[in-house]
Amino acid sequence: MRTYGDDCPIAVQAAGQGALALIRTGGRGTLELMAGIFSRPRALLECPGNTVVHGWIMDKQEKIDEVLISVYRAPRSYTGEEGADISCHGGTAAARAILEALRKAGFQDSLPGEFTFRAFMNGKMDLTRCESVMELVSAKTGEALGRAVRRLAGALEREIKEIRNKLLEVLSAVELYLDYPEDELDSAETAGAAEPGDFPRREAAEEVLGQLRSLAASYRREHLYQEGALAVIAGKPNAGKSSLFNALLHEDRSIVTEIPGTTRDWIEASISLDGIPLRLADTAGLREPKEDDPAEARGIEKSKELIGGADLVLYVIDGSAGIDSEDKAFIASCRKNQSPGEGLLLLLWNKADVAEPPKSIRKEYPDLTVLSAAGGTGLEELCHRMKSLLMDTPALEKEHYVSAGLGARRQKELTEKAIRVLEEALHPARREEPLDLIAPLLREAVDALGEITGEVSTGDILEIMFSRFCLGK
Ligand SMILES: Nc1nc2c(ncn2[C@@H]2O[C@H](COP(=O)(O)OP(=O)(O)OP(=O)(O)O)[C@@H](O)[C@H]2O)c(=O)[nH]1
Ligand SMILES: [Mg+2]
Structure with missing residues (x-):
């Protein structure tokens, strides 16, 4: 072969x-x-x-x-x-x-x-550009395409190389310090070595660490634009889930009737949430299924399965009926099991055209999104909140000085490796250690960054990486 x-x-x-x-x-x-x-x-x-x-x-x-x-x-x-x-x-x-x-x-x-x-x-091309070719081919929205194109044009390559060069300067200052006793160097070369045992250019290394941290954080956002997310619409029968599904899709895809238990099989469709590919799922209403109705029972089981795998759960409350004990139990169990970043819950008060949430409810659930799926109000606010939750904004956005972002898991893992060793090199406990224990850590971080662009040889990793590409690329 x-x-x-x-x-x-x-x-x-x-x-x-x-x-x-x-x-x-x-x-x-x-x-x-x-x-x-x-x-x-x-x-x-x-x-x-x-x-x-x-x-x-x-x-x-x-x-x-x-x-x-x-x-x-x-x-x-x-x-x-x-x-x-x-x-x-x-x-x-x-x-x-x-x-x-x-x-x-x-x-x-x-x-x-x-x-x-x-x-x-x-x-x-360097490796980041190669990877962006695959991102580009599989982009699902214009925004995802634009982000991949920026990397193809070399924005990430430049960024990584700049950071790596800065770290190389730190490393060479440390090595210089190791090779020559302090009194043989002029003061400009040793500048930054604040105290014995500390290494020169510590500040520059700390700056690099900060840049690498925000670079690593960018992967979550880039991945979201590439792979998208799953938002599951859940709630009790008749809450207006299918109406909301249709409203977000701008088409009558799911059947809406006034009879509770209308949706039995779940339905999925995709929308672009400001460039984020979002899979939306309409599900069967959550209730105790009738004993003689295995189809409804299976539908409800499937709803629970989908909720378990969702990035976002849009829990619809029937505003005309108010929040009852079953709603409260669901919300409480969702919040209890919620680990950060997974299956985030958004509470929606639907049918606001008929009934606004009472003050007591607003107080109990201050994050309630009030809307009318049938009347089309509150949907913009809902989309805005979905995006914020998925992007983990504003914290992530604010920290971001980075323009290009990491587009591949491989890049993220290598960035994290560089962060780990750099953190170790900068750890306060190491201040007393001789510099020849710290230099290899800096070298490791420099090499990890070199592997991202492919400057440092990566051997058979290359074959594994390219074999994931599609034919013809
Ligand atoms: N007034 C008002 N009625 C609504 C609104 N949204 C949905 N409805 C009505 O509520 C009823 C149930 O709507 P559906 O969208 O089928 O509700 P569902 O949650 O999908 O119900 P199941 O599939 O049975 O679980 C229908 O009669 C809708 O017209 C709304 O915003 N305002
Ligand atoms: Mg329905």
């Missing part, structure tokens, strides 16, 4: 549904091999890079498909190698026949992410 790391000619269908399909090829000898199955071999071999050649892909004398070939010459291509993109007719038959012809000519099937892997190996 082939593995990453060679430069043999490879090919893959990169797009295909619709009028046109795209087959991407690249690697050493690509154009030479392709000329062997192309109706105008000389035109292909002699054209300059970044041009398009028209002709036919041939199987000996037989025409397979009429195509346009975009030609790239090294190093001016995505991967830095010679390459060619074949635009052929869409659907599956033409692309499949061309791929077969390419295989016969000597092309290998590309591995997932192999083009981007080669781009990295040839110094075209």
